């Protein structure tokens with residue numbers, strides 16, 4: 504784990520971040536917003552876990568433990584930017600301003616969901632710049648290059664943030680996507696959330712390099728390795744990469760080191776043991792990104808314990824109301840089954 508950022512291309516170097524300056528630049532409101540976003544994402548994942556225990560059928564890959572990277576990255580984007588998300592959790596959706604009620608409704612296949620119940624976990628929301636979550640690992644990475652090219656050709660000034668896991672960096676689409684984005688100098692920020700596993704396989708078993716960001720060098724773009732549980736640091740590097748992309752400097756690959764606290768999906772109950780040593784899981788739980796930012800906010804007197812507790816209470820109430828809405832919502836009407844469905 505690194506204290507600062509490691510820049511891996513064009514040259515390998517440790518970048519030291521002035522934390523105080525960075526906190527000042529981000530500002531109190533932005534940091535509280537990031538804290539709130541992480542708490543809401545955590546509470547949404549926990550509510551889904553509760554609903555699964557009650558017997559509701561939801562496809563879920565929990566992001567508990569990984570909230571800092573998607574939330575702090577989205578906080579650095581503009582409203583008109585694009586997000587190409589992946590399957591792990593809903594922090595990117597919360598980060599884009601999507602609401603838990605319609606997210607949960609969509610996951611339950613209800614008509615009040617973002618895709619009227621027909622997208623399920625593969626949801627999209629164009630109004631939030633979310634272009635759809637693919638079930639094919641890595642497939643969206645090369646699409647992100649195309650979205651970036653489109654923004655560049657239109658001169659719209661938009662940037663694309665593309666999230667994926669370390670496993671997805673072994674797909675052909677990753678390599679094609681990074682190459683093309685670099686050739687086109689497309690405004691894309693590739694964000695790899697490296698949680699050390701792909702399903703039940705370790706990084707070492709499946710990946711030719713010890714750090715995914717090393718691959719940036721092969722495509723002539725800047726790469727960063729960052730502690731993905733440090734929201735302030737992620738926000739710093741995301742802001743830099745987004746500013747560079749918007750200014751025409753082309754794409755960046757950010758590798759955020761993080762960890763999922765639970766199994767791969769809700770079906771994988773191996774929260775401990777099995778393919779993951781208990782000590783390792785416990786160690787990463789100690790590095791909770793929410794506790795970490797909360798600690799800094801109170802230490803710097805940017806927030807009180809009571810204020811932070813209030814954020815948790817409000818988030819739990821919000822998720823309870825969201826679940827209620829989703830449960831009580833109707834399924835799509837039978838006569839609408841083919842509406843909004845496109846075949847090419």
Ligand SMILES: Cc1ncc(C[n+]2csc(CCOP(=O)(O)OP(=O)(O)O)c2C)c(N)n1
Nearest residue numbers: 591638639640668669670671698700701702
């Ligand atoms: C092309 C493809 N291969 C395999 C799968 C099955 N699969 C779903 S998630 C997953 C693991 C992905 O790991 P990673 O990219 O590291 O993300 P993480 O789940 O760790 O967040 C796999 C192999 C798939 N959906 N698509």
